[in-house]
Amino acid sequence: SKAKLFDEKTDIKTTFKDVAGLEGAKEEIQEIVEFLKNPEKYTNLGGKIPKGALLVGPPGTGKTLLAKAVAGEAQVPFFSLSGSDFVEMFVGVGASRVRDLFKQAKEKSPAIIFIDEIDAVGRARGKSNMSGGNDERENTLNQLLTEMDGFGTNSNVIVLAATNRADVLDKALMRAGRFDRQIFVDLPDIRERAEIFKVHLAPLKKVEGLDTEFLAKQTPGFSGADIANVCNEAALIAARNNKTAVDKQDFLDAVDRIVGGLEKKNKIVT
Ligand code: ATP
Secondary structure, three states: OOOOOOOOEEEOOOOHHHOOHHHHHHHHHHHHHHHHHHHHHHHOOOOOOOEEEEOOOOOOOOHHHHHHHHHHHHOOOOEEHHHHHHHOOOOOHHHHHHHHHHHHHHOOOOEEEEEEHHHHEOOOOOOOOOOOHHHHHOOOOOHHHHHHOOOOOOOOOOEEEEEOOOOHEEEEHHHHOEEEEEEOOOOOOOOHHHHHHHHOOOOOOOOOOOHHHHHOOOOOOOOHHHHHHHHHHHEEEHHHHHOOOOOHHHHHHHHHHHHHHHHHHHHHOO
């Protein structure tokens, strides 16, 4: 059986409204929406539209969400895949899969290609750990570089890639005409956490007057993904207790659970 390497989505409903906080990142990436919607405006004056941008930041901070929102705002198809899938699932075919991906995206252009965990393919070359499979990774990376160099500035495919380790990436990826822009997507501050709570509280049946600033205060160090988790967990806790609306205590219990989970995870790492 042939697993699908990449996912293709059209008619994406995600927009910048779904991305709370991250004002700076949204502002920077807004330009890419403009390039996709109206390329001639830029190329007419002799400018070259960027081919790629790197979204850099810790896990769960909304990099995927932001990339998807670009596709949603510009109303272009969204081709996505994870760098780790490349390397783990398709030994011997990584390079041809990259070719396939770019071919399809070009056929449907304007389009966004999103590569999550680019570090899995994009780690600096020549630092082999002798574990084998490294040639495969390098072939895949080389093909990715070739594709990015190959498509003309008017092909109107923009590649967004996400990583939490920009420092380990092969410098060749960051060269002009490739991922030559970096957009930082950081953990939310207290004000941003309140905003993220607002987004994820919206679909819940909850008591009135829940204080998002209070919830933000209870969740230092939480990512957007953690906050989404808290909201979902709170709804499940309330349901388990046969409540008809999620209340403050459910959120506090959910925060405790998530904190417990995070501590466990950190213990395994260290
Ligand atoms: P990873 O590095 O682990 O792939 P990521 O940065 O790509 O993480 P996302 O997958 O975008 O993170 O975030 C996971 C989920 O967390 C989102 O689908 C969304 O529900 C929630 N989330 C994260 N950041 C935000 C945000 N800024 N605003 C609203 N929701 C957010």
